[in-house]
Amino acid sequence: MKKYIILLLVLMIRLDATACESCKKSGGFTGITHGPGPDSNWDYLIVLVMVVITLYVLVASIRCFIKPGEKSEQHIKRMILNNMKP
Template sequence: MKRKTTTSLLLLLLLHLAAIACPVCERNQPRVLKGITHGAGPNNRWDYIIVWTAVVIVLATLFFSVKWLIRPGEKSASHIKRSILNNL
Protein backbone atom coordinates (compact mmCIF):
# COMPACT_ATOMS: atom_id res chain seq x y z
CA MET A 1 0.00 0.00 0.00
CA LYS A 2 2.80 2.41 0.93
CA ARG A 3 4.70 1.65 -2.27
CA LYS A 4 1.60 2.29 -4.38
CA THR A 5 1.00 5.62 -2.62
CA THR A 6 4.62 6.68 -3.05
CA THR A 7 4.59 5.75 -6.73
CA SER A 8 1.35 7.63 -7.30
CA LEU A 9 2.67 10.71 -5.51
CA LEU A 10 5.90 10.66 -7.50
CA LEU A 11 3.99 10.30 -10.76
CA LEU A 12 1.73 13.23 -9.89
CA LEU A 13 4.73 15.41 -9.05
CA LEU A 14 6.43 14.53 -12.34
CA LEU A 15 3.26 15.26 -14.31
CA HIS A 16 2.96 18.61 -12.57
CA LEU A 17 6.51 19.54 -13.58
CA ALA A 18 5.79 18.60 -17.19
CA ALA A 19 2.76 20.89 -17.19
CA ILE A 20 4.76 24.00 -16.30
CA ALA A 21 6.00 25.90 -19.33
CA CYS A 22 9.75 26.10 -19.90
CA PRO A 23 11.42 29.55 -19.96
CA VAL A 24 11.68 29.66 -23.77
CA CYS A 25 8.00 28.80 -24.23
CA GLU A 26 7.02 31.24 -21.51
CA ARG A 27 8.93 34.04 -23.21
CA ASN A 28 7.28 33.33 -26.59
CA GLN A 29 3.73 33.17 -25.26
CA PRO A 30 1.34 36.13 -25.11
CA ARG A 31 0.83 37.70 -21.69
CA VAL A 32 -2.43 35.82 -21.06
CA LEU A 33 -0.85 32.37 -21.57
CA LYS A 34 2.54 32.88 -19.93
CA GLY A 35 3.49 29.92 -17.75
CA ILE A 36 0.48 27.87 -18.81
CA THR A 37 1.27 26.23 -22.13
CA HIS A 38 4.18 24.91 -24.17
CA GLY A 39 4.91 25.43 -27.83
CA ALA A 40 3.73 28.03 -30.23
CA GLY A 41 1.05 30.34 -28.99
CA PRO A 42 -1.92 31.62 -30.92
CA ASN A 43 -0.89 32.96 -34.32
CA ASN A 44 -3.67 35.50 -34.79
CA ARG A 45 -7.05 36.65 -33.47
CA TRP A 46 -8.86 33.77 -35.19
CA ASP A 47 -7.23 31.33 -32.78
CA TYR A 48 -8.71 33.22 -29.83
CA ILE A 49 -12.12 33.41 -31.51
CA ILE A 50 -12.14 29.66 -32.17
CA VAL A 51 -11.13 28.81 -28.61
CA TRP A 52 -13.62 31.19 -26.97
CA THR A 53 -16.41 29.94 -29.23
CA ALA A 54 -15.63 26.38 -28.15
CA VAL A 55 -15.60 27.47 -24.49
CA VAL A 56 -19.02 29.09 -24.85
CA ILE A 57 -20.44 25.98 -26.55
CA VAL A 58 -19.05 23.67 -23.86
CA LEU A 59 -20.34 25.86 -21.01
CA ALA A 60 -23.80 26.13 -22.59
CA THR A 61 -23.90 22.37 -23.09
CA LEU A 62 -22.86 21.79 -19.48
CA PHE A 63 -25.45 24.27 -18.19
CA PHE A 64 -28.36 22.76 -20.13
CA SER A 65 -27.27 19.19 -19.36
CA VAL A 66 -27.28 19.87 -15.63
CA LYS A 67 -30.48 21.91 -15.83
CA TRP A 68 -32.41 19.21 -17.68
CA LEU A 69 -30.91 16.47 -15.53
CA ILE A 70 -32.21 18.17 -12.39
CA ARG A 71 -35.57 19.31 -13.81
CA PRO A 72 -36.43 17.43 -17.00
CA GLY A 73 -39.74 19.20 -17.54
CA GLU A 74 -41.60 16.35 -19.25
CA LYS A 75 -44.87 15.99 -17.38
CA SER A 76 -46.99 14.36 -20.08
CA ALA A 77 -48.29 10.88 -19.31
CA SER A 78 -47.63 9.84 -22.92
CA HIS A 79 -43.95 10.83 -22.87
CA ILE A 80 -41.58 8.03 -23.89
CA LYS A 81 -39.86 8.00 -20.50
CA ARG A 82 -43.16 6.91 -18.91
CA SER A 83 -43.23 3.73 -21.00
CA ILE A 84 -39.75 2.86 -19.77
CA LEU A 85 -40.43 3.77 -16.14
CA ASN A 86 -43.76 1.89 -16.10
CA ASN A 87 -42.06 -1.31 -17.30
CA LEU A 88 -39.67 -1.32 -14.35
Protein backbone atom coordinates in the same frame (compact mmCIF):
# COMPACT_ATOMS: atom_id res chain seq x y z
CA MET B 1 -6.72 14.25 -0.21
CA LYS B 2 -3.68 16.36 0.57
CA LYS B 3 -1.40 13.68 -0.91
CA TYR B 4 -3.30 13.78 -4.22
CA ILE B 5 -3.03 17.56 -4.48
CA ILE B 6 0.71 17.43 -3.85
CA LEU B 7 1.09 14.63 -6.40
CA LEU B 8 -0.85 16.64 -8.98
CA LEU B 9 1.34 19.69 -8.41
CA VAL B 10 4.53 17.63 -8.74
CA LEU B 11 3.29 16.08 -11.99
CA MET B 12 2.40 19.50 -13.39
CA ILE B 13 5.90 20.77 -12.60
CA ARG B 14 7.44 17.72 -14.29
CA LEU B 15 5.54 18.39 -17.55
CA ASP B 16 7.92 21.26 -18.31
CA ALA B 17 10.93 19.02 -17.90
CA THR B 18 9.58 16.41 -20.33
CA ALA B 19 8.57 18.83 -23.11
CA CYS B 20 10.25 18.56 -26.52
CA GLU B 21 12.42 21.35 -27.92
CA SER B 22 9.55 22.82 -29.96
CA CYS B 23 7.32 22.92 -26.91
CA LYS B 24 10.00 24.55 -24.78
CA LYS B 25 10.36 27.37 -27.34
CA SER B 26 6.64 28.16 -27.25
CA GLY B 27 6.97 30.32 -24.14
CA GLY B 28 3.93 30.37 -21.86
CA PHE B 29 2.41 27.28 -23.42
CA THR B 30 5.24 24.96 -22.41
CA GLY B 31 3.99 21.41 -22.06
CA ILE B 32 0.46 22.29 -23.16
CA THR B 33 0.76 22.59 -26.93
CA HIS B 34 3.03 20.88 -29.40
CA GLY B 35 4.37 23.58 -31.64
CA PRO B 36 4.28 27.36 -31.73
CA GLY B 37 0.95 27.90 -29.95
CA PRO B 38 -1.57 30.59 -30.84
CA ASP B 39 -0.50 32.87 -33.71
CA SER B 40 -2.94 35.76 -33.29
CA ASN B 41 -5.85 37.06 -31.24
CA TRP B 42 -8.24 35.23 -33.59
CA ASP B 43 -6.98 31.95 -32.15
CA TYR B 44 -7.98 33.09 -28.66
CA LEU B 45 -11.39 34.19 -29.97
CA ILE B 46 -11.99 30.81 -31.59
CA VAL B 47 -11.08 28.98 -28.38
CA LEU B 48 -13.27 31.33 -26.34
CA VAL B 49 -16.27 30.70 -28.62
CA MET B 50 -15.72 26.93 -28.37
CA VAL B 51 -15.54 27.13 -24.57
CA VAL B 52 -18.75 29.19 -24.39
CA ILE B 53 -20.61 26.74 -26.65
CA THR B 54 -19.34 23.76 -24.66
CA LEU B 55 -20.34 25.28 -21.33
CA TYR B 56 -23.79 26.17 -22.68
CA VAL B 57 -24.36 22.61 -23.88
CA LEU B 58 -23.13 21.23 -20.55
CA VAL B 59 -25.44 23.47 -18.51
CA ALA B 60 -28.41 22.75 -20.79
CA SER B 61 -27.81 18.99 -20.56
CA ILE B 62 -27.54 19.03 -16.78
CA ARG B 63 -30.68 21.16 -16.54
CA CYS B 64 -32.61 18.70 -18.71
CA PHE B 65 -31.43 15.75 -16.64
CA ILE B 66 -32.25 17.36 -13.31
CA LYS B 67 -35.57 18.95 -14.20
CA PRO B 68 -37.09 17.55 -17.38
CA GLY B 69 -40.07 19.44 -18.75
CA GLU B 70 -42.18 16.45 -19.84
CA LYS B 71 -45.09 15.88 -17.48
CA SER B 72 -47.43 13.91 -19.74
CA GLU B 73 -48.34 10.40 -18.60
CA GLN B 74 -48.11 9.23 -22.24
CA HIS B 75 -44.47 10.29 -22.61
CA ILE B 76 -42.06 7.46 -23.48
CA LYS B 77 -40.03 7.98 -20.31
CA ARG B 78 -43.08 6.98 -18.24
CA MET B 79 -43.32 3.68 -20.12
CA ILE B 80 -39.64 2.97 -19.46
CA LEU B 81 -39.79 4.03 -15.80
CA ASN B 82 -42.98 2.07 -15.13
CA ASN B 83 -41.45 -1.09 -16.60
CA MET B 84 -38.46 -0.80 -14.29
CA LYS B 85 -40.54 -0.80 -11.11
CA PRO B 86 -40.70 -4.19 -9.37
